[in-house]
Every structure is written in structure tokens, then in C-alpha cells.
Amino acid sequence: MKTIVISFSLTGNNETLAKSISSLLCSDHIRITEPKQRTYFAIGLDMLFNRTPKVIPTSETIEEYDHIVFVGPVWMGQIATPFRAYFKKYKHKIKRYSFVSISGGADGPNIKLSRELKKRLGMEPSAVINILIADLLSGYPAPTREVTESYRLKEKDARIMTYKIITDLV
Numbered sequence: 001m002k003t004i005v006i007s008f009s010l011t012g013n014n015e016t017l018a019k020s021i022s023s024l025l026c027s028d029h030i031r032i033t034e035p036k037q038r039t040y041f042a043i044g045l046d047m048l049f050n051r052t053p054k055v056i057p058t059s060e061t062i063e064e065y066d067h068i069v070f071v072g073p074v075w076m077g078q079i080a081t082p083f084r085a086y087f088k089k090y091k092h093k094i095k096r097y098s099f100v101s102i103s104g105g106a107d108g109p110n111i112k113l114s115r116e117l118k119k120r121l122g123m124e125p126s127a128v129i130n131i132l133i134a135d136l137l138s139g140y141p142a143p144t145r146e147v148t149e150s151y152r153l154k155e156k157d158a159r160i161m162t163y164k165i166i167t168d169l170v
Helices: 013-025 040-049 083-093 113-121 145-150 155-169
Strands: 003-007 028-031 067-071 097-103 127-132
Touching (some): 067 083
Parallel strands (some): 003 028
């Protein structure tokens, strides 16, 4: 099965995870990039007005892949908006896909991800794996948004997570 990892990351956490997944699967990897630096204000506007931001296109042909693994953050309970451009462009060319994320989780689990993916791509995901930073940080009291936003995933920890993730993806 030929797999590609398509990722977006604002803080670098999902990029670290995507690189680890791509390496372990020996797959191709595309990074979604934007023409300018994203701000939290722009994230809020995208979510509020259901906007699709501009991304820098790639020349990849998705048809040759049997499985696409999207890796990226969850913002306000929804998949990061830069994915929307890729979802629209490749919606009818995807054979099988999964979504993997490491996200803050200070507000709890993101229970609507599968439903949003199905709505945007027209088919059920093979797997949805949402690792919450709040669950990784032990201690009392529960981690705040500020604490989860400042967390940075180390490559060693990403590798450990990747071994667990791969069993759900394959």
C-alpha cells in the first residue's frame, strides 16, 4: 500500500509527529504551507466565518496513493483550516484516509472530528487519532490553554507515539 503524509503545523508539534510517521511508514510527506505567518486572530476569523485560507500549492498527484494520512492541529474543536484547501482539491481523488493530531485538549476531547472529516471529504476516515497534550501533562490542576500551547513535542516522544499510532493506521 502506497501512503503519503500531508501535514500542517502552527507550533511544530504536528510537524514533528508527521515526520516521525512518514519516516516509520517510509512514505512521501507534503507540508502544507501558507504565504504568510498565521496569527491566532486569523485562526479565530477562519473558524468564525468558515473561511478557507490560501495555501501554497504543491505539484503532488494524490491519485497514486492508496492511503493519505493527514496530520495537523485541531482548533476550537475543528480541523485546522489550512487543510480545507487540500480537502476541496483532492476530495474526489482520495481512496482512503486517516487523520492524526496532537492538540491542546485543555477544553477536553474533540469528539466531532470524524463527523467533520466525513462532511468535508464525503467519506468516513479509516482512523482518527487525536492525542491531547493535556493528557500528556500530569499534575494538578488541569493544564490551561497557555500551558498546552507552550508544550513542544520532542522527537524522542514523537517516535514513541508513532509506534502506537502506526498500529491504528495500518
